[in-house]
Amino acid sequence: MTLNNIKTQIQSIYKKSISLGIEEDTPLLDQHRIQLVNMIIVFVCIMEIPLMTQDAFKGEWLAAGIGLVLILINCLPLYFNFSKRPDIATWIFSLYTPSSLAALIIIFGKEIANEYSFLIFTIHLIIFFRTTIERIIFSTYTIIAIGLTYYYTSNFESPLAREFNFFEKNALFIVVVAFIIFILKIYTDLTDKSLNKVSTLLEEQKGVNKELQEKKTTIERQNNELLFANEELEKFAYIASHDLKSPLRNVNSFLTLIERKIKQGRTDIQEDIQYATRASKQMYHLIEDILRFSRMKQQEMAFQKVATHNLVMQVVMNLEDVIKEKSGEVEVELLPEIECNQSQISLLFQNLIENAIKYNDNPKPTIEISSQEIGKQVLISVRDNGIGIPMDYQDKVFEMFARLHNQQIYEGTGLGLAICKRIVLAHQGDIWFKSDGENGTTFYIQLPISQS
Numbered sequence: 001m002t003l004n005n006i007k008t009q010i011q012s013i014y015k016k017s018i019s020l021g022i023e024e025d026t027p028l029l030d031q032h033r034i035q036l037v038n039m040i041i042v043f044v045c046i047m048e049i050p051l052m053t054q055d056a057f058k059g060e061w062l063a064a065g066i067g068l069v070l071i072l073i074n075c076l077p078l079y080f081n082f083s084k085r086p087d088i089a090t091w092i093f094s095l096y097t098p099s100s101l102a103a104l105i106i107i108f109g110k111e112i113a114n115e116y117s118f119l120i121f122t123i124h125l126i127i128f129f130r131t132t133i134e135r136i137i138f139s140t141y142t143i144i145a146i147g148l149t150y151y152y153t154s155n156f157e158s159p160l161a162r163e164f165n166f167f168e169k170n171a172l173f174i175v176v177v178a179f180i181i182f183i184l185k186i187y188t189d190l191t192d193k194s195l196n197k198v199s200t201l202l203e204e205q206k207g208v209n210k211e212l213q214e215k216k217t218t219i220e221r222q223n224n225e226l227l228f229a230n231e232e233l234e235k236f237a238y239i240a241s242h243d244l245k246s247p248l249r250n251v252n253s254f255l256t257l258i259e260r261k262i263k264q265g266r267t268d269i270q271e272d273i274q275y276a277t278r279a280s281k282q283m284y285h286l287i288e289d290i291l292r293f294s295r296m297k298q299q300e301m302a303f304q305k306v307a308t309h310n311l312v313m314q315v316v317m318n319l320e321d322v323i324k325e326k327s328g329e330v331e332v333e334l335l336p337e338i339e340c341n342q343s344q345i346s347l348l349f350q351n352l353i354e355n356a357i358k359y360n361d362n363p364k365p366t367i368e369i370s371s372q373e374i375g376k377q378v379l380i381s382v383r384d385n386g387i388g389i390p391m392d393y394q395d396k397v398f399e400m401f402a403r404l405h406n407q408q409i410y411e412g413t414g415l416g417l418a419i420c421k422r423i424v425l426a427h428q429g430d431i432w433f434k435s436d437g438e439n440g441t442t443f444y445i446q447l448p449i450s451q452s
Contacts, residue, residue, distance in 0.1 A: 020081040034086045037077055037093050044074055062159070066107065070100055094129070098142050102149040109158040251276050303451045306342050308335040308380075312369060315349045319357075328357050328365035335371050336378050339451045344423045351416040352382045352443055360386035376449055377429075383442040390437040398431070427451070 020038055022031050052067030073096055080089035129135045254276035258269045309332065316323070316330045323330060330353065349369075356367045368383040389397060398421040424431040427447050435441040 020078055023084070033090065034081055037086075037090060038081060041074055041078055041093065045071060048074065066103070070103075073100075090129075094138055095141060098145050102145050105149050105158075106152050107159055109153060251280050303339050303341055305337055306340050306345065307337050308340075308345070308371075308378075311342065311346055312349050315346055315353065319350065319353055322354065322357055323365075326357055326360065326365050327363065328360075328367065330367045331369065333368075333370040335369070335380065336373060336449065338378055338447055338449050340427055340447065341423075344426065348420050348423045348445070349382075351420050355416055356382065356384035356386055356441075360384060362386065373449070374446075377446055378449055380445045380447070381442050382445070383440065385440040388435040388437045388439055389433060389441050391435060394432065397433070 019035070022034055048067055048071050052064050052071065055061075055064035055067060073092075076096075077089035077093040080086070080092065129138055254272045258272050258276070261267075261269050261272070312332050312335060316332065322328075353367060357365050362385050366385050369380070370383075371378055371380045373379075398417050421431055424445055424447070428451065429445065429447040431443065431445050433441050433443045
């Protein structure tokens with residue numbers, strides 16, 4: 001066996017010895033108290049065994065016997081720690097320590113110990129007790145032990161008493177002081193380890209608390225989104241059923257009227273057919289917008305760099321017939337490149353331009369689209385010279401199926417601006433308008449230049 005192997009074995013035995021009585025669920029402070037007791041016992045045993053062996057070789061059998069008894073008593077706390085009874089081990093150790101010093105003074109006489117050795121050697125043991133009553137009991141025991149010891153040495157002759165020189169007389173005192181320093185060093189190291197462990201646990205706890213807070217925030221946000229979605233769904237179901245019933249009733253009424261006229265042999269049904277056709281188209285557009293609105297909520301958002309100017313010009317080209325029909329004009333200034341979902345932003349501008357043309361009684365509808373960059377955001381404005389929107393309707397116009405005008409005057413499903421609002425929110429942006437209610441409207445769309 002090599003020297004390293006021997007060293008490893010000794011370290012392993014030492015670690016196991018000082019860990020006797022420590023379980024996974026043992027409180028941290030109790031762990032350190034048990035470790036401290038075990039360390040001291042192991043240290044004392046290492047000191048006592050050579051002394052006992054030396055006495056035996058010299059033929060001093062009484063001293064060797066006393067040493068053996070002290071070693072056996074000294075090992076009792078190890079046994080109780082091993083038996084998972086650390087409180088008993090602590091009491092035996094604490095009571096045994098001053099008793100062993102008292103025994104040395106009684107056997108060898110009071111000259112062997114400096115008068116302060118007893119007090120210094122025992123007072124530090126108070127750190128092993130957690131409650132006031134335990135400390136009072138131990139202090140009382142120590143005082144009684146000191147009193148009885150000095151009473152015995154004052155009235156009776158010690159069996160092995162003799163004259164001790166200055167070095168011998170103070171040797172025990174020096175050993176005691178060194179022993180206390182050793183204990184305090186161990187206690188300090190254990191305290192440092194405890195503080196480091198507590199610090200680590202606190203850092204881990206902070207991380208856990210932060211994670212829990214983030215999860216709590218996420219859950220609250222999801223709950224709010226769910227509540228909003230439920231409210232939106234209820235409103236959606238109510239209004240959608242109402243708006244779908246209206247064109248269906250119209251179609252049914254006109255078809256019934258046509259059927260009645262045919263039975264009567266009348267031929268003036270062309271106008272009724274046109275009304276029925278218009279109602280069916282209205283229902284078709286409504287269903288189409290509802291499907292588009294619902295798909296927007298389900299589809300995954302894919303963002304990419306898009307040249308907004310080119311995108312808007314393409315939308316204008318697609319609406320060329322609608323614009324020309326009302327002799328309209330669209331002026332587009334140079335727009336920046338942003339990160340967005342191309343198809344949704346196209347739909348956003350399509351709805352805004354269509355509304356600007358539709359709700360416009362001017363002989364020459366004009367739409368101006370411009371932008372300005374504000375930090376990491378871009379603010380796009382869509383200005384028209386149409387009929388305007390009262391500012392009281394700032395929030396209402398973005399609701400589902402919101403209409404400010406009679407269906408007979410301005411056709412529409414009431415979902416156009418609701419779709420615009422949802423597109424902008426999906427891009428972490430905002431949309432609002434300004435208008436005096438008569439001379440046109442300007443819609444403002446604020447979007448981040450980058451979604452990352």
